[in-house]
Amino acid sequence: MSFTLTKKEVKAHPYRSKGSTLLSEDSHNLKIVYNKYKTNCPPPNPKNQLRFNLIFCHGTGFNKSIWKYHVKKLYQLSQSMQVPWFLDSVITIDALGHGDSALANAGKLGPVFCWDDGARDVITVINQEIATTGDFQNNSESRNVIIGHSMGGFIALYSAFLESELFDSVIPIEAVIYGQIDGLDKFKKIFNKIKQMMIDTFDSHEDALFYFTKFSFTKKFNEEVMKDYLEDELIEIKDPETGDIKIQCKCNKSYQVAGYFGAFPSIAKGMLALPSIKVPILHVVGANGQWNPPESTPWIRETIKPKYLAGTVDIPKGEHLVNAEQPDETIEVIAKFLTERNDNFKKELLETPESKLKHDKKAIEQQEFSKLIDDMDLDNIYGYELERRNLFGNGLKSKM
Template sequence: MSFTLEKKQTKAHPIRANGATLIAEDAKNLTVVYNKYKSNCPRPNPQSQLTYNLVFCHGTGFNKSIWNYHIKKLYQLSQSLQVPWFLDTVISADAVGHGDSSLANDGKLGPVYTWDDGARDVIEVVQHETRTTGDLENDFNSRTVIIGHSMGGFVATYAAYLEPTLFDSVVAIEPVLFGTPDNAQLYIKLFNKISQLILDTFDTETDARFFFEKFSFTKFIHPEVMNDFIADEIYKTKNEEGEDIYKVKCLKDVQVAAYLGSMMSLPKGMLALPALRVPFLHVIGSKAKWNPPESVAWVRGAIDPQYFVGGVDIKDGEHLVNAEKPDEVVAIIKNFLTKRDEVYTKERSEIPEVVLKGDRKALHDQEFGKLLRGDLEDIYGYELAKHAPFDLTLTKKDSKL
């Protein structure tokens, strides 16, 4: 494998939920730290081969390096010519209260973390890279796919909803995208118990590793994935007495804020799903229980059928399936990209700008001609609502008219 790895940072989205920072002014000065991977290999077939860029979003309590294993495997597939597409740039970002972003924002964060703010942060990272380096362009020759797990599945999906032209498609792995008031009450009771098991300070590095490898719900994570995660999460510092201690970058209070932020965020995500306008792949673990059982059918039914490209149930997978069964997840991503390569190549050949070879007058006459005739469905980029997954009926009793 031949790629560079650079740790970078940029400003987080400056407009945030009330309570997101302890001092309101600090919302304008939050930082997102991210890993940028860049291929060192030339594209084998630059005239015909589609280039992919990938953006990875982690779940609550994790960090950008949870995806390092997957990224290396995907570069290997690309550079050994086992797939028809070429992998160029990959981004894996730390959410504002996680990993190195947490250290950069120390003392600024408040108890409110809405996941849609996280989606806007990822958009900021993508736009920053495009502005400053020209990478992550989502154009006719290079497509940017966003991939996320759990909270990161919500973030990936919502980012694509907010900025569909920035992203080609979404791969959501065990995404948390569904909830009801009844679910919320059960979750609060459950989380009151779970939160007591979250630790962020240890006397020795051995104690810290033991916590993640033997005690925490992370204990079944693939060993290589675990090593990457721990190497980016645990750091040595000193306590108030000047003694050496080992800390976790994602502090307990901020981690709890991220977990409980789901209840403020899920209604927004549920409303956004039917309006998503990019291809969406829904991946779950067949034995996962973090999401309510009814969530799978609801999510897959909420997506407009023309954008729902399928659901994959990973056999014996739990909620942390991305980290526990990384090879299965890599295979799913590989297969999705390969199929998407085939589909997009056909779609691209039918785009008016491509068909008319960029002739502005011909494009104007053709597309505005459709508009003036009322042929809205035939205008490139025009979307008419055809999918209504919610109950739109209004009874006389409900009506205020």
């Protein structure tokens, strides 16, 4: 594998939900930390091979390095020429209150972390990369695929809702984007037990390792994924009273709880946004997952506009943390989808007015405006899409 890895920092999206920061003025001074991977291999001829860029979003309580194993394996696939696509740049992001973003904003963050703000941070990061490096262009030669797990699945989907032209497609894995009317009350009862198990400070590295590998819900993690996650999560701090060295999680208990409860002001927004997302979506769940309500999976798959539901995958034996417990199966799903997008995008490109009319702006203008003005043939205007489902009645069954 040949790539560079650089840790980078950018200003977070400045306009945030109330309560995101202890002082309102600090909302304009937050930072997002992320890892950027970049291939060292020369880019291919765009006529022969499509370049992909990947953006990874983690779940609540985790960090950017939960995806390190996946990134390395995907570069290995690309550079060994086992797949028809070329992996160019990759970003893995520490959401606000998590990983190095938690350290960068220590003392500023409030108890509110709305997940849709996390989506705006993702867009801010990508736009910064485009402006400063020229990477992460989403055009005819280079495509951005955003991948997220749990909370990160919501963030990935909402990012595509906010800026559809910035992304080729989305792979939400066990995305939390469906809620029930009494969901908060149910969650409070469950979380009373969960928070008793949450520990963020340890006497030694050995104690921390025992907790995460034997006691925490992370205990089924793939060994290498666990190693990457903990190396990026645990820091040494000096106890101000005793002078003893303690081991602490970057995402402390307060920030973890804020992340979990951030679901509830966010999910309704995601449910309303989902049918309006206009990029291909591969919906992935663990076949044995129990974190989301059982009706979540069919609801999501019925709510996505049919033409944009690019596929569904139920990973056998997978649970909610399937991306970390079964990373190789997850990588296989991602790689297969990139191969499909590589083929399908080339076909889609041939159907655009630009391609058919050979970039002749006058011809495109005449053709497309004629459909609008003369024929009012909205269905056949490139980019004009109508929703023909009852989004406000009983269900979302397609009438198309």
